[in-house]
Amino acid sequence: MTAWVLPTVRATSWTPLAGVAVCLAVASALAAHGGAWPGTLTGVATAAVAAAVVAGLRDPAAALLAAVPTSHAVRRARRLALLLPAGFGLWLAAVGGPLLGLLALTTSGLAVAVWAGVPLGVAAPVLWVITARAVDIDWDPRPELVTVAAGAALWMGRNR
Amino acid sequence: MIEAIALTKSYGGTRAVDDVTLSADRGVIGLLGPNGAGKTSLLRMAATVLAPDEGSLRLLGLDPGRADERVQIRRRLGYLPQSPGLYPGFTPYDMVDYVAVLKEHTDRERRRHEVRRVLEAVTLQDVMHRKIRALSGGMKQRVALACALVGQPDLLVLDEPANGLDPDQRLGLRSLLSAAPTVLMATHNISEVSALCQQVYVMFTGRVRFAGTPAELAGLAHGRVWEDDRQDPDAVRSWLTPTGSYRHLGDPPSGAAVVDPTLDDGYLLLARMEHAP
Ligand SMILES: Nc1ncnc2c1ncn2[C@@H]1O[C@H](COP(=O)(O)OP(=O)(O)O)[C@@H](O)[C@H]1O
Numbered sequence: 001m002t003a004w005v006l007p008t009v010r011a012t013s014w015t016p017l018a019g020v021a022v023c024l025a026v027a028s029a030l031a032a033h034g035g036a037w038p039g040t041l042t043g044v045a046t047a048a049v050a051a052a053v054v055a056g057l058r059d060p061a062a063a064l065l066a067a068v069p070t071s072h073a074v075r076r077a078r079r080l081a082l083l084l085p086a087g088f089g090l091w092l093a094a095v096g097g098p099l100l101g102l103l104a105l106t107t108s109g110l111a112v113a114v115w116a117g118v119p120l121g122v123a124a125p126v127l128w129v130i131t132a133r134a135v136d137i138d139w140d141p142r143p144e145l146v147t148v149a150a151g152a153a154l155w156m157g158r159n160r
Numbered sequence: 161m162i163e164a165i166a167l168t169k170s171y172g173g174t175r176a177v178d179d180v181t182l183s184a185d186r187g188v189i190g191l192l193g194p195n196g197a198g199k200t201s202l203l204r205m206a207a208t209v210l211a212p213d214e215g216s217l218r219l220l221g222l223d224p225g226r227a228d229e230r231v232q233i234r235r236r237l238g239y240l241p242q243s244p245g246l247y248p249g250f251t252p253y254d255m256v257d258y259v260a261v262l263k264e265h266t267d268r269e270r271r272r273h274e275v276r277r278v279l280e281a282v283t284l285q286d287v288m289h290r291k292i293r294a295l296s297g298g299m300k301q302r303v304a305l306a307c308a309l310v311g312q313p314d315l316l317v318l319d320e321p322a323n324g325l326d327p328d329q330r331l332g333l334r335s336l337l338s339a340a341p342t343v344l345m346a347t348h349n350i351s352e353v354s355a356l357c358q359q360v361y362v363m364f365t366g367r368v369r370f371a372g373t374p375a376e377l378a379g380l381a382h383g384r385v386w387e388d389d390r391q392d393p394d395a396v397r398s399w400l401t402p403t404g405s406y407r408h409l410g411d412p413p414s415g416a417a418v419v420d421p422t423l424d425d426g427y428l429l430l431a432r433m434e435h436a437p
């Protein structure tokens with residue numbers, strides 16, 4: 001196995017994703033009891049998973065590692081290679097359905113994190129879904145378009 | 161090794177580093193100055209972490225502004241930031257090993273040797289398999305120092321490396337640093353500078369106000385330090401010494417008992433001139 005995998009797994013912040021997993025498990029159990037997963041909660045659940053993936057990028061040792069030859073971009077990509085499958089797997093197990101909405105929210109959160117810092121990146125998907133519900137609009141109107149745009153922003157900010 | 165010309169870095173309206181020119185070849189170069197003087201910002205530029213707004217910077221003969229050359233510099237650089245975070249769930253061995261992986265030490269056996277070498281250099285071999293969260297502040301600082309030492313860097317950039325170390329560990333740090341080719345180090349500890357540094361730079365509010373040898377910095381106070389049994393209100397600074405007499409800085413009155421200045425005297429006088437120009 002490549003030498004970076006194990007320490008990267010251990011250095012990644014898994015607590016947010018684990019917390020969301022527990023919440024989703026409880027919600028799923030309640031939904032099973034009541035008959036079905038309440039449709040209005042899908043957006044919130046999706047945003048929570050997206051936010052937890054972004055929160056996994058938080059790195060307490062960032063300052064110490066800032067001047068190593070393996071760049072920040074590569075280290076972040078390695079974390080995402082672990083966080084994204086875990087987050088998407090969790091979402092498929094607990095919520096299910098087409099992945100595009102989750103992809104749009106996660107990519108947007110990551111783009112915000114890269115340009116404005118991890119805390120704002122975590123807040124972005126949650127704030128968006130809450131706002132959409134408050135003003136009563138669809139939280140994923142054009143997920144493929146959002147994914148492409150956010151993906152482009154993420155790519156442009158990859159070395160930040 | 162380090163060639164900085166007219167470096168400038170601003171945050172919003174604050175000029176953290178203002179027109180700094182610095183050149184360092186071999187040996188230990190000390191950076192003194194009060195909090196907020198711009199030492200950390202300057203060191204972050206010297207560690208390729210922060211890009212200067214203006215000026216030119218060359219490290220190890222290479223340009224840190226170019227991505228390819230920056231990687232080459234980083235392969236030969238060790239950096240200890242002012243507040244080095246660590247992973248609390250890692251052991252010192254895990255932490256240093258991870259840094260060695262990121263420093264491209266791919267051969268497992270050689271990496272193991274290197275990790276042990278640096279952990280022994282900072283005398284952490286006895287606790288290297290304990291969780292970092294259970295270590296003392298001084299031990300954590302030495303874990304971070306060990307990370308900077310991985311791969312025997314040609315250039316060490318250290319931001320207050322003696323932070324949290326006890327006197328014995330400070331002494332150990334001295335012998336470590338004299339083994340590296342070029343060290344640029346910010347410190348608040350003036351005795352460290354007199355013991356270690358071939359060159360010293362003193363910064364105030366972003367600017368270099370003194371560059372020279374420690375002896376030259378002490379020499380700034382030549383003929384301007386005197387001792388007397390009574391406190392002289394005209395001195396720019398005065399304090400009671402353990403012998404019971406007062407040590408004064410400033411323009412001595414005629415007939416005063418002028419004494420040899422120390423590095424502290426030179427630094428304090430410089431700081432005084434800075435505040436009351
Ligand atoms: N990231 C930052 N954002 C805004 N201001 C900063 C930042 N880093 C440093 N500064 C400001 O720049 C000045 C120099 O700070 P610093 O380089 O940390 O000095 P020192 O290490 O000598 O204490 C201070 O006024 C500080 O408040």
Ligand SMILES: [Mg+2]
Binds near residue numbers: 200201319
């Ligand atoms: Mg500082």
